[in-house]
Amino acid sequence: MASKIYILFGIIIALASALTGIAVYTFTENLQQPTTTIQTAIPTQFQGVTRTYYIAADEVKWNYAPTGMNVITGKPLADDPITAFYTQTSGDQIGSIYLKCVYQGYTDGTFTALEPKPKWLGILGPVIHAEVGDTIKIIFKNNCRIPVSMHPHGVLYDKASEGAPYDDGVPDSEKGGEEVQPGGNFTYVWHVPERAGPGPDDPSSILWMYHSHVNEVTDTSAGLVGPIIITRHGEANPDGTPKDVDKEFVALYTIFNETRSPYFEYNLNTFAGENMSQVNWSDPNFWESNLKYSINGYIFGNLPGLDMKQNTHVRWYIAGMGGESDLHVPHWHGNTLLMNGARTDMVELLPMSMKTLDMYPDNVGTWLFHCHVNDHIIGGMLALYTVEPNNGTQGSDPPSTGNLKIGLSTSPNPNTGQPTQLKIDFLDSQANSLQEHIDYKVTIMKGTTQVFDTSFLHTSAGSVTIPYQFQDPGTYHVIVEVDGVWFMPTSQTADFTINVGSS
Secondary structure: HHHHHHHHHHHHHHHHHHHOOOEEEEEEOOOOOEEEEEEOOOOOOOOEEEEEEEEEEEEEEEEEEOOOOOOOOEHHHHOOOOHHHHHEEEEOOOOOOOEEEEEEEOOOOOOEEEEEOHHHHHHOOEEEEEEOOOOOEEEEEEEOOOOEOOOOOOOEEHHHHHHOOOOOOOOHHHHHOOOEOOEEEEEEEEEHHHOOOOOOOOOOOOEEEOOOEEEEEEHHHHOOEEEEEOOOOEEOOOOOEEEEEEEEEEEEEEEEEHOOOOOHHHHHHHOOOOOHHOOOOOOOOHHHHHHEEEOOEOOOOOOOOOOOEOOOOEEEEEEEEEEOOOEEOOEEOOOEEEOOOEEEOOOOOOOOOOEEEOOOOOOOOOEEEEEOOHHHHHHEEEEEEEEEOOOOOOOOOOOOOOOOOEEEEEEEEOOOEEEEEEEEEEEEOOOOOOOOOOOEEEEEEEEEEEEEEOOOOOEEOOEEEEEEOOOOOEEEEEEEEEEEOEEEEEEEEEEEEEEEEEO
């Protein structure tokens, strides 16, 4: 009888284990030592699309401080001894302009027209977006005078597309992407399985990086680095960006050590006041002047374009790179963010670490975004970001029985006769994140006239976008009514004012 009970117990464990993927202990009838069978979970297979990118390694004259100003203080860089030390040409100081090799995106395989890129991306290569299940295809060309490659983090690749030469027992003839010679080209193919996408506790998208790996130290010092953003399957727009995010930013914190760049001798002879034979190699100031404490390749507030709207969903992807001095602490003034469910206004970075944070900015203004390490502050690892007022004001305060907050944004600013996207976010004000499963209704009023309304609808994502075209200029009211959260009855109304201009 006892043996039958143990056998039944073993069957129950086996059934449970089949669902969870844990080790199964199979007991024999004589209750001796169990034998162990390991069951592994089979990853879900998703079908996606092939996303093709045309990327070249190009030589560019990069200016770390193109405005000539310390944008943080509003003063010329030349007027302050510290900022001048890092940016002005004098003796053996190169200044702010260096020849670099960087990744640039192109519109097609002729490599004649550059793909437009956001200003804030700076020195970084083009953002590669993909969804779990997709295949990434990179048509790559090397226009630099050094051999380079593209090595990705996170995604799935074979030896031909790894982009890193080392003795792995595979013949070089089978690893064409490990070292692309000047003037050469190669097609990299990277796959995006589930293990390359967001994990169970991640948001809808996460960051990986790519960089050249022929000589990783000198290649990245030259500027060869870029971002890969992977969105969870079913949660991406057609272009691969996450559906639930209004704006994305990528910020790379690194000290570019120009003395380790393969272009260092050229830069010294071309841009400095002295040539190689006159350099005092024992002078620590010479070495320090060639360290660029940058965010996306800019110093002293010169990084442009970090602009966003109030009460929208902004996703920040933060990465580090470099040597033992590249221990960074990015800090946002004025607003807070969520990372892994915890609220913060800073994050710790090690070289080639990658972090994803979500911001719902509620504090209008221009704010400091900088590394909190003292030496890095002195060296200019500082930028500014701006939160602009939304065309629409905050609705009702959260009721006493809940934490729901409602926000409205418009894109573009509404004018008559032009389609406008009305984006409504339902936020959990306590968690500072989107509130899922909302029953809502939207009404648009002009004066006492109702010009648009919906029946009560449901969103599981906590965010909806409604297209609308205003016919007349003037002041409109967008009224959002909520009567259910997570299928539980509730009652809340928010009233937003929109001013519509003439087209």
